Amino acid sequence: QQQVKQSPQSLIVQKGGISIINCAYENTAFDYFPWYQQFPGKGPALLIAIRPDVSEKKEGRFTISFNKSAKQFSLHIMDSQPGDSATYFCAARDSNYQLIWGAGTKLIIKP
Amino acid sequence: DTGVSQDPRHKITKRGQNVTFRCDPISEHNRLYWYRQTLGQGPEFLTYFQNEAQLEKSRLLSDRFSAERPKGSFSTLEIQRTEQGDSAMYLCASSPLGVFGNEQFFGPGTRLTVL
Numbered sequence: 394q395q396q397v398k399q400s401p402q403s404l405i406v407q408k409g410g411i412s413i414i415n416c417a418y419e420n421t422a423f424d425y426f427p428w429y430q431q432f433p434g435k436g437p438a439l440l441i442a443i444r445p446d447v448s449e450k451k452e453g454r455f456t457i458s459f460n461k462s463a464k465q466f467s468l469h470i471m472d473s474q475p476g477d478s479a480t481y482f483c484a485a486r487d488s489n490y491q492l493i494w495g496a497g498t499k500l501i502i503k504p
Numbered sequence: 505d506t507g508v509s510q511d512p513r514h515k516i517t518k519r520g521q522n523v524t525f526r527c528d529p530i531s532e533h534n535r536l537y538w539y540r541q542t543l544g545q546g547p548e549f550l551t552y553f554q555n556e557a558q559l560e561k562s563r564l565l566s567d568r569f570s571a572e573r574p575k576g577s578f579s580t581l582e583i584q585r586t587e588q589g590d591s592a593m594y595l596c597a598s599s600p601l602g603v604f605g606n607e608q609f610f611g612p613g614t615r616l617t618v619l
Contacts, residue, residue: 427607429610434612434613435612435613436508436595436597436610436611436612436613437547437595437610438610439607439608439609442607482546482547484546489560490535491549491552491560492547492549492608494546494547494548495546496544496545496546497544497545497546
């Protein structure tokens with residue numbers, strides 16, 4: 394019940410396309426859902442986050458869609474660029490304020 | 505640079521040796537977290553501090569691991585009698601105290617290789 398399942402494991406998208414990464418969870422006590430971006434050799438960096446009382450949040454080219462009833466949330470990257478190539482992690486915060494992480498998606502944007 | 509810093513960035517050690525890593529969080533961040541990350545996986549929570557108090561430890565944190573945050577500022581993570589399975593990236597993160605957000609700011613990590 395504490396797991397966050399992330400898919401796909403890897404994704405290749407053409408430059409200018411839309412990248413979509415999905416996550417699903419079971420624990421309805423999760424109350425905060427961030428997405429992190431990680432480049433090789435670096436620590437994860439917060440990209441965008443959402444609370445479950447909101448169905449969508451957009452920041453620039455990045456959008457989180459949140460479906461509370463389905464217990465799913467997704468990251469959409471519009472107009473994907475080669476600089477977006479990285480590993481993306483979804484996470485969910487539990488009642489102890491700890492983040493439960495997905496396994497990550499390696500995104501490659503082909504020029 | 506006011507971000508989270510970690511030292512050293514890389515550590516190579518022989519099995520059985522002790523190693524210690526340091527994390528300097530963003531100043532005024534009350535919470536400090538340690539994670540371990542292996543290749544192709546998400547970070548695994550190890551432990552976290554609120555100020556100087558260690559509030560939670562993962563069952564992943566064996567007796568060979570110990571963490572301190574003596575004055576509520578920097579933290580150290582020590583691994584005693586290292587094993588090859590300890591090879592990983594050790595990440596530190598800090599966050600301000602608050603109910604919402606809980607944005608965790610990560611350092612660059614310390615990559616440990618145990619030979």
